[in-house]
Amino acid sequence: MELTALDNIKIVTAKESKITSVDFDNLSFGNVFTDHMLVCDYDNGVWGDPEIKPYEPFTMDPSSRVFHYGQAIFEGMKAYKDENNDVWLYRPDQNHERFNKSAVRLAMPEIPEEIFIDGLKKLIEIEQKWVKKGKGNSLYIRPFMIATGHGVVASPSNQYRFCIILSPASAYYSGDVKVVIADHYSRAANGGIGAAKAAGNYSAQFYPTKLANQEGFQQIIWTDDATHTKLEEAGTMNVFFRINDTLYTAPTSERILDGVTRKSIIDIAERDGIDVDVRPVLVSEIVEAAEKGTLKEIFGAGTAAVISPISGFSYKDTYYELPKLQNSFASEIKEKLTNIQYKLAEDTFGWTVKI
Amino acid sequence: MELTALDNIKIVTAKESKITSVDFDNLSFGNVFTDHMLVCDYDNGVWGDPEIKPYEPFTMDPSSRVFHYGQAIFEGMKAYKDENNDVWLYRPDQNHERFNKSAVRLAMPEIPEEIFIDGLKKLIEIEQKWVKKGKGNSLYIRPFMIATGHGVVASPSNQYRFCIILSPASAYYSGDVKVVIADHYSRAANGGIGAAKAAGNYSAQFYPTKLANQEGFQQIIWTDDATHTKLEEAGTMNVFFRINDTLYTAPTSERILDGVTRKSIIDIAERDGIDVDVRPVLVSEIVEAAEKGTLKEIFGAGTAAVISPISGFSYKDTYYELPKLQNSFASEIKEKLTNIQYKLAEDTFGWTVKI
Structure with missing residues (x-):
């Protein structure tokens, strides 16, 4: 050592x-x-x-x-x-x-x-x-x-x-995760502390999450508090959406945590030829993609679960089930990321630090 | 007892x-x-x-x-x-x-x-x-x-x-209180916990307040986080504005605390013939009133200071000094409210409770 x-x-x-x-x-x-x-x-x-x-x-x-x-x-x-x-x-x-x-x-x-x-x-x-x-x-x-x-x-x-x-x-097996898209409660204000890992950000989510749980959802996808039109985080994780073969995730901001897993996923995806588009993701386009069948995956990204696949989402009382894929980006990227963490694959990024 | x-x-x-x-x-x-x-x-x-x-x-x-x-x-x-x-x-x-x-x-x-x-x-x-x-x-x-x-x-x-x-x-002597109207930082989100006396709401204010202190202001008047056009609270207090002889204060909401001093002030003012208008108060109308000379007073309302007069405010780098009044509503209402609290005046509202 x-x-x-x-x-x-x-x-x-x-x-x-x-x-x-x-x-x-x-x-x-x-x-x-x-x-x-x-x-x-x-x-x-x-x-x-x-x-x-x-x-x-x-x-x-x-x-x-x-x-x-x-x-x-x-x-x-x-x-x-x-x-x-x-x-x-x-x-x-x-x-x-x-x-x-x-x-x-x-x-x-x-x-x-x-x-x-x-x-x-x-x-x-x-x-x-x-x-x-x-x-x-x-x-x-x-x-x-x-x-x-x-x-x-x-x-x-x-x-x-x-x-x-x-x-x-x-x-960490999160089981089947169904989420509801927030249209009233919020986790962060413009000019607030949403980008900080501040204790108060977490207890603020407990009550809305309890309400979601009572309706059969495990987590909430948080939207911007002013318009509830932009998808920002999932529970206490960052969130990714796959439409066709492109991954979308919101840019970090005052309202969105700069997640280490989030940025690792972006780097691995880009290295391996998956298109990643970091830009505001609208509720309307995700609903539309779900209706057209082009929405393939949604997953949360964070340290505890690494990648947490979401099986479906509810928005304004309509539930949208996601397809079960053989070749999911979530599984593929999780495998690559954890292989780096466990030293089972070459760490081309220099992310791992020996004790 | x-x-x-x-x-x-x-x-x-x-x-x-x-x-x-x-x-x-x-x-x-x-x-x-x-x-x-x-x-x-x-x-x-x-x-x-x-x-x-x-x-x-x-x-x-x-x-x-x-x-x-x-x-x-x-x-x-x-x-x-x-x-x-x-x-x-x-x-x-x-x-x-x-x-x-x-x-x-x-x-x-x-x-x-x-x-x-x-x-x-x-x-x-x-x-x-x-x-x-x-x-x-x-x-x-x-x-x-x-x-x-x-x-x-x-x-x-x-x-x-x-x-x-x-x-x-x-x-509680707060001294000369100059405030800055927030145009970037915020204390509460729509659908957040601003109306609760939650611990996390307070530490979220420390850094923006420190920045205001460094510019010579004692407190911040918080605005709505989405547009920064509505005046909502002053530091950790509710806030009142007097234009001519009418008092204005924002309605309570998910973003604004339902202050006991706030509602006591409204009740005393209305009992004693002062017009109180509870409605969203715009930054623009306060700036305009300050420019025209019709803005007479701004004061915070809370348990610790009861009523805390504000001597002037800054907005977008312009400082507006308020007049020094002989017959201020702040002093008059504070006197009446504290007289009720100290049993020096009749408690017509039934607010005081003997131990």
């Missing part, structure tokens, strides 16, 4: 590992955590020394600003183990960069690479036994930052905590 | 009070808390028994959903002491009702009146020495609810904590 350049890190190891109590064949996503976490506190304008320590509860004042003003951001990443037992990260620079963009938008301090990247590498080095071999298995990585300053005053905190926790994950 | 109907409350009193260490002449808003808080936990679909206990830190798992998905709501209220040493709440039913509306929008459980209202009364009964006499003095009340369930899964929590903390406050 390569050593990291992190000199000032304090490491306290757990007395015993809880790994033997974990049933790796029946993991529920995001619910089991490894033995250690990385914690780093910010105060008085500077980040303190990062610490790797046993996973344990935080002690938080009831007036901590994260509770009252939602000043909190996160990232989602994964580590993979290859056939040689080497552990790999996937495009961690992209997550670090986006984390800092989210930080700026939420008036929080940016975090240096030594803490985010080198700290993460050191943490995973310690937790490498939690990364299981085999395609589909991974270690889900959750870096996050919360405002820990006290006081019920609606202004940015002076204290923050950055933390990384890790959760072992197996292949 | 009236006894509350709350039978199942557990009360653990603090060993000693920290009140003697508090400098009541130099209170900084929202930073000092009283000796006790009310806590009530929700699990398995039911609220447990509320507990009043010494103010102390929470123990929170790093994967608690409030940290990752911002599932958190709050209210702001005040208690006042009259000349007879009786303590009064102001329209607590309105805050309870709005809290539950926020809860529904954030897919959180509603909280019963016995816990929110009766629990609050019992807590303030115990903390009554923290409510200081004298106009301007009050006890700021912060009820809030956070998602405490574990797991980095973007779905509603199964566990929640409701809590009330109290902070002594003195008269």
